[in-house]
Amino acid sequence: MKAVQQPADVTADDGGVPVAVRWAGRTLHVTVIDAWRAGGRWWLGEAPRDCFLVNAGSLTAELHREDRPGGPWWLARLQD
Template sequence: MRAVQERCGVELDGQGKPHVVRWRNRTYRVTREHDAWRAGGRWWLGEPCRDCWLLECGALTLEVHRFDETDPPQEVSGWWVARVQD
């Protein structure tokens, strides 16, 4: 997987899990969730906690992160594509 660190949009299903990812002007439907976890961040650097998912979207695999909107500065809050494998 290669690191990307780009903003994206995510739609959640009724259970609060990602089911659509919008990234680079394209829409990807989630076909499988491989993993989900909560990362604490490097507290000694002031990094906020985030929720992470490893998602299969057809032939594309994305690792997406959601930073809490209240904890981090505005420039990092929201959804990000952290890594991608195509």
């Protein structure tokens, strides 16, 4: 997988699980393949985050969301 680290426009359900992502001008519905929590680099002040490996059509990617109110989503990695 290739590191991307870009902000992402993600729609999540009430439980915070992504259901769609806007990518390349299109809204793609996603299927979650795996989910885990990462602690963040606390020594740099990073918040813990929820991480999701998703499939959206031909796109396989990791989406991350900071675990804080209004925490941003970002596209962490893409399968190349």
